[in-house]
Amino acid sequence: MKSSLQVVSMGLSLLLLSTAALAQSGQGTESSGSLVQILTEKSAEVQSLRKSKDVNGIKLLLTDDFDYVGGDGRLHHRDELLGDMQDGTLRDFKLYEPQAVQIDSNAALLTYNAIIDMREGDDPGMAPRYQKVSDLWVKQGSDWRLKFEQATPVRPID
Numbered sequence: 001m002k003s004s005l006q007v008v009s010m011g012l013s014l015l016l017l018s019t020a021a022l023a024q025s026g027q028g029t030e031s032s033g034s035l036v037q038i039l040t041e042k043s044a045e046v047q048s049l050r051k052s053k054d055v056n057g058i059k060l061l062l063t064d065d066f067d068y069v070g071g072d073g074r075l076h077h078r079d080e081l082l083g084d085m086q087d088g089t090l091r092d093f094k095l096y097e098p099q100a101v102q103i104d105s106n107a108a109l110l111t112y113n114a115i116i117d118m119r120e121g122d123d124p125g126m127a128p129r130y131q132k133v134s135d136l137w138v139k140q141g142s143d144w145r146l147k148f149e150q151a152t153p154v155r156p157i158d
Contacts, residue, residue, distance in 0.1 A: 085100065111135075
């Protein structure tokens with residue numbers, strides 16, 4: 001009889017092999033390079049629309065059931081994001097080191113590092129300057145839409 005650790009190890013190995021096989025078979029809708037580019041541009045567009053307070057524009061990029069976990073560690077909903085955009089505290093942003101994993105033909109996860117520049121004098125509850133962000137994109141028709149986002153503050157280990 002196999003130990004639990006061996007069973008888990010075999011399961012992980014099968015998952016990794018099937019993910020690699022799917023990637024090599026080209027069953028995804030975009031190559032991994034173009035997928036990273038497409039989703040990085042979309043994530044940058046989300047930030048740009050937040051910066052410009054373009055609520056109508058960002059609605060076109062979000063799913064109706066969009067949720068996000070902010071740098072504060074709390075779950076927020078789509079309407080909260082749209083309401084917070086009116087305050088317009090985001091001054092600038094930079095996204096770098098993007099990586100994408102296509103889950104299936106209709107879902108992909110984009111992770112990237114972000115530098116967030118908020119206006120001077122922000123209170124301590126505002127977004128941390130350095131973040132690791134994970135965006136879950138889903139296809140609706142031929143368009144990618146943001147379904148979920150999690151921002152994790154990046155800070156030195158204490």
